[in-house]
Amino acid sequence: MSITRIQSFAFAGIEAQPVEVQVQIAAGLPVFLVVGLADKAVAESRERVRAALTAMGLALPAKRILVNLAPADLQKEGSHFDLPIALGVLTAMDVLPAEEMARFAAIGELSLDGRLAPVAGVLPAAIAAGARDLGLICPAAQGPEAGWAGEIGVLAPADLLALINHFRGEALLEPPPRGRFQAPSRQPDLADVRGMDGARRALEIAAAGQHNLLMIGAPGGGKSMLAARLPGLLPDLTPREALEVSMVHSVAGLLSEGRLVTRPPFREPHHSASMAAIAGGGNRARPGEISLAHRGVLFLDEFPEFPRAALEALRQPLETGRTTVARAAAHVTYPARFQLVAAMNPCRCGHLFDAARACGRAPRCGEDYQGRISGPLLDRIDLVVEIAPASPAELMRAPPGERSETVAARVAACRAIQRARQGEGVGNADLAGDAIALDAAARALAEQAADRLHLSARGLTRILRVARTIADLAGVDVVRREHVAEAIAYRHRQPGRAAPARRLAAQAGD
Structure with missing residues (x-):
């Protein structure tokens, strides 16, 4: 009787914490047990492992199979433990060489036919594996993502059988292709915004210094149109920032095709979003919108319509650049250094500044409506601009404004001044x-x-x-x-x- 060990990882925020998957096959009544503070998805892995081995023509021995996920007091969540459990069982059955398996960590979900399905967190897992001088075994679709961790050995098989054949020397796996950068997306041009010189100026200042911005104006006045053009003014992320942002998106399962995020994220949740959706949380303490907007922009349209608790949850991250999701079993911290851009009507009907259309409760209705935004939160907003609606005639006669590329060049020059004076990663907003x-x-x-x-x-x-x-x-x-x-x-x-x-x-x- 022996114990085989396969390295894997659990995730606390974007940090990959090492987990040793220990497998023991011993004499006794046939049973397959998984212990070590595993959640339901991990506990169900025994059935996926059993089905995958059956699909390859292998049968589990009629013995007592015990899988321990160490350390036992660390919460294990997610289906990514399927692959290391399967590899541990195959190593204990002498199908795979223990010496070779000791050189790799593993992460991946098994389908019933033995194929490997993508999972969240491959990039942080690859970085953690490289720090321990280990290679990483992951699903084929995520081989390019793991390659961003640097010079580490990556095996990215399409299924479990291909991995077995590789270690048995029957069909060696090719190295996964190099990871690619995020494909550039077409951004709306600021030249489409006619007039609104004060709002355009505020938007440029916000982009140059990463300042928080609130736009107040009547419905249809152009607030959302201006916010949609902010990403086109922002410079690319630095390599360090791109890796930070990509790790957050990897943990959230949003890193499409393993492409490294190189542009500042732009997140715009609906005003019905819950506090957990905004700040992070849920059963598995997933990153919220403020973390997915890390090093980018969080745009909140209809600002006062968001739940009060969700808005108040923004206050601490706006100051510290991180958010902590507290649970009884653990505290999970995610980065959340985002730029807040918000838009709102001046009152519920939206026509507070139009005497011909304002309701009979003006200006009290505006005070009540804007009173939904607490003073401490407003105190954290650097720029507040009122957008006066322009008449159709004024819009038709107004010349086109400056193009986004012209304003973006000034923003980039301003950011360069800040880096030279303060160092990388410290903008004027900090x-x-x-x-x-x-x-x-x-x-x-x-x-x-x-x-x-x-x-x-x-x-x-x-x-x-x-x-x-x-x-x-x-x-x-x-x-x-x-x-x-x-x-x-x-x-x-x-x-x-x-x-x-x-x-x-x-x-x-x-």
């Missing part, structure tokens, strides 16, 4: 207030704004961050008074009332 160089007039205006507008420390810091981005777009090393004045003008204002931030900004520009 700067500390004392790291922003201000001249005397700009500092005096910032202090005046903090006093007259009753800004929190966070609100003041965010004004300075926006001012830093405006200065970078202008190619200026030190933030000046006019840059701070423009940043102040973007602070949130109560609907239907005088705008103290705009008045102060106008006074500063005089």
